[in-house]
Amino acid sequence: MSQEKLLNLLKVQKCIYPPEDFVKNANVKDYEAEYKRFLENPEKFWEEVANQLFWYKKWDKVLEWNYPYAKWFVGGKTNITVNALDKNIEKGLKNKVAFFWEDEFGNEKVVTYGELYRLVNKIANALRRAGVKKGDRVVIYMPLVVEQIAAMLACARIGAIHSVVYAGFSAPALRHRIQDAEAKLVITADVTIRRGRAIPLKQIVDEAIRDLEYVEKVVVLRRLQPKVDLIGEKEVDFYDFIKDESNYCEPEIMDAEDPLFILYTSGSTGKPKGVLHTTGGYMVGTYYSMKTVFDLKDSDIYWCTADPGWITGHSYIAYGPLLAGATQVIAEGAPNYPDPGRWWRIIEKYGVTIFYTAPTAIRMFMAAGEEWPNKYDLSSLRLLGSVGEPINPEAWLWYYRVIGKERCPIVDTWWQTETGSVMITTIDSLPMKPGKAGKPVPGVIADVVDKNGNPVEPNKGGFLVIKYPWPTMMRTIYKDKERYEKYWNTIPNCYFAGDIATKDEDGYIMVLGRADDVINVSGHRIGTMEVESALVSHPAVAEAAVIGKPHPVKGETIKAFIVLRKDHKPSEKLIEDIKYHVRMELGALAVPSEIEFVDKLPKTRSGKIMRRVLKAKELGMDPGDLSTLEE
Ligand code: WT7
Numbered sequence: 001m002s003q004e005k006l007l008n009l010l011k012v013q014k015c016i017y018p019p020e021d022f023v024k025n026a027n028v029k030d031y032e033a034e035y036k037r038f039l040e041n042p043e044k045f046w047e048e049v050a051n052q053l054f055w056y057k058k059w060d061k062v063l064e065w066n067y068p069y070a071k072w073f074v075g076g077k078t079n080i081t082v083n084a085l086d087k088n089i090e091k092g093l094k095n096k097v098a099f100f101w102e103d104e105f106g107n108e109k110v111v112t113y114g115e116l117y118r119l120v121n122k123i124a125n126a127l128r129r130a131g132v133k134k135g136d137r138v139v140i141y142m143p144l145v146v147e148q149i150a151a152m153l154a155c156a157r158i159g160a161i162h163s164v165v166y167a168g169f170s171a172p173a174l175r176h177r178i179q180d181a182e183a184k185l186v187i188t189a190d191v192t193i194r195r196g197r198a199i200p201l202k203q204i205v206d207e208a209i210r211d212l213e214y215v216e217k218v219v220v221l222r223r224l225q226p227k228v229d230l231i232g233e234k235e236v237d238f239y240d241f242i243k244d245e246s247n248y249c250e251p252e253i254m255d256a257e258d259p260l261f262i263l264y265t266s267g268s269t270g271k272p273k274g275v276l277h278t279t280g281g282y283m284v285g286t287y288y289s290m291k292t293v294f295d296l297k298d299s300d301i302y303w304c305t306a307d308p309g310w311i312t313g314h315s316y317i318a319y320g321p322l323l324a325g326a327t328q329v330i331a332e333g334a335p336n337y338p339d340p341g342r343w344w345r346i347i348e349k350y351g352v353t354i355f356y357t358a359p360t361a362i363r364m365f366m367a368a369g370e371e372w373p374n375k376y377d378l379s380s381l382r383l384l385g386s387v388g389e390p391i392n393p394e395a396w397l398w399y400y401r402v403i404g405k406e407r408c409p410i411v412d413t414w415w416q417t418e419t420g421s422v423m424i425t426t427i428d429s430l431p432m433k434p435g436k437a438g439k440p441v442p443g444v445i446a447d448v449v450d451k452n453g454n455p456v457e458p459n460k461g462g463f464l465v466i467k468y469p470w471p472t473m474m475r476t477i478y479k480d481k482e483r484y485e486k487y488w489n490t491i492p493n494c495y496f497a498g499d500i501a502t503k504d505e506d507g508y509i510m511v512l513g514r515a516d517d518v519i520n521v522s523g524h525r526i527g528t529m530e531v532e533s534a535l536v537s538h539p540a541v542a543e544a545a546v547i548g549k550p551h552p553v554k555g556e557t558i559k560a561f562i563v564l565r566k567d568h569k570p571s572e573k574l575i576e577d578i579k580y581h582v583r584m585e586l587g588a589l590a591v592p593s594e595i596e597f598v599d600k601l602p603k604t605r606s607g608k609i610m611r612r613v614l615k616a617k618e619l620g621m622d623p624g625d626l627s628t629l630e631e
Contacts, residue, residue: 027296081251102329139186143332148164153318163177185219186217205218274477276477286320286420316356335361344372348376386413393434424439449494578595
């Protein structure tokens with residue numbers, strides 16, 4: 001069907017049904033029944049999932065809920081890597097491919113479960129030998145290579161807490177994360193490769209750890225020839241570091257509530273938050289959603305295009321799929337380099353069956369033209385996924401029609417770094433409504449409410465909340481209890497992490513966007529305050545305010561309004577200079593695409609910048625209540 005016909009069809013029937021044989025074979029054939037099973041006895045429901053995994057000792061209690069603090073599988077002992085590797089190998093997956101990796105030029109590397117097991121164990125032994133103990137923090141700042149994921153698992157093997165920092169972040173952003181976690185060891189690489197260019201990483205690490213004495217070691221994966229120099233006693237080559245280690249590392253016996261990782265995310269203040277996830281609940285929840293939301297089967301070839309520097313790569317590359325014994329494709333580099341056929345070529349080459357990506361990428365490919373995917377055989381695909389931001393119906397239909405050939409259901413998965421796993425989608429047997437994420441997955445009680453926590457009428461805007469604890473929920477914000485509690489005390493008896501949404505008569509939730517000062521650029525969360533503080537640290541900038549502006553491909557882009565200091569004059573050169581400064585402070589993702597110099601910023605009488613007014617003016621909308629405005 002053409003895009004137009006599909007749009008018309010949608011107007012009539014309002015939803016798109018998954019194909020009959022898909023539903024017949026789905027892991028969850030009847031969403032309503034599965035959801036009911038959960039509601040009838042949530043603890044029994046989760047216990048049954050947990051029982052499918054290995055524990056050294058089973059829990060005494062499934063859930064201990066002291067609002068807003070939850071403990072799951074209390075008293076249980078396990079190790080997530082034993083489930084992801086050892087147990088899968090015992091089940092016969094030793095020679096099953098864990099990862100097909102490739103770079104922008106089609107160079108590939110194939111790693112089986114057996115090989116991944118040995119690599120992880122060697123790294124884990126080396127970390128232990130280097131003095132890394134249970135509870136110590138390790139920062140991983142690497143490109144998307146198998147060693148990056150193996151390093152995460154190696155930390156988990158010995159109970160060290162990993163903090164993966166996306167390789168697009170700058171030295172000060174990396175330094176801040178290393179400092180907040182007081183990392184003992186950093187694992188990095190010489191370079192990451194994007195658009196055919198090598199972008200140095202180790203150099204950034206060297207700058208980030210300057211004078212940080214608690215960083216005892218930097219392990220460097222050296223990919224290029226001639227090999228980059230290692231400086232001083234701290235730095236060691238990745239493969240030298242592990243070469244004499246044995247293939248088996250005794251796993252640390254972890255309490256269900258022992259921390260697994262910290263992952264930093266932007267909020268409404270200038271300081272990123274270290275979201276902390278723990279072992280048992282995270283393991284159970286990511287395993288369950290992998291099997292249900294993604295309908296994973298033994299024969300699938302699964303490809304999630306995220307980077308492990310974000311939560312999607314943690315839950316749906318490093319942990320969920322490996323726990324479920326999946327074969328995955330991972331690809332370093334840009335989606336459209338050397339040409340916009342790259343991703344479709346990869347799907348054809350490996351016979352990818354489940355494909356999970358972001359709306360921004362879909363819109364970029366829409367703009368590049370159907371002829372690119374049409375050159376390749378995409379008939380292996382059977383399920384598509386979307387994550388990171390709302391997907392507009394046009395992009396949804398294009399994805400459905402051009403990539404899925406009207407055969408593949410699409411799961412539009414709403415979740416967050418804080419939630420750890422998918423919360424809302426159309427679990428595979430549910431009809432889909434393009435633009436609406438869907439219903440809470442079994443295990444989750446979600447709703448759209450007003451500020452007092454009362455449900456709003458169908459199709460009216462409200463706050464998207466979760467009303468009952470779930471196993472993969474974050475347990476705290478690292479070293480910041482207050483910031484954690486804020487998620488649970490903004491709306492009475494609910495978890496609220498900042499999204500506004502509507503819910504229709506059928507219970508389908510449509511996520512509209514953020515209620516706070518967070519901008520979503522290409523599916524990445526960027527706090528306005530973080531960008532503003534980077535801007536005002538430039539010597540020419542007196543004051544700055546930042547807003548998100550709708551963008552056809554990226555979702556939103558950043559626009560900055562700047563008041564210059566005396567003696568500084570607006571110029572093109574200054575704009576470039578300020579942009580460069582933000583890139584150096586935070587990284588490329590946070591660079592404003594537009595800068596406007598202004599004489600004054602709109603402020604409240606108490607001096608708070610009213611970004612809402614700037615945004616309304618920029619977009620030609622009604623700015624709302626201005627009674628608190630000073631000028
Ligand atoms: C924010 C979380 C979860 C992995 C990627 C982002 C937005 C995410 C959707 C979706 C509408 C979405 C929300 C959310 N978001 N997925 N399917 N539909 N909005 O993780 O960086 O923690 O960002 O991304 O605004 O709060 P994150």
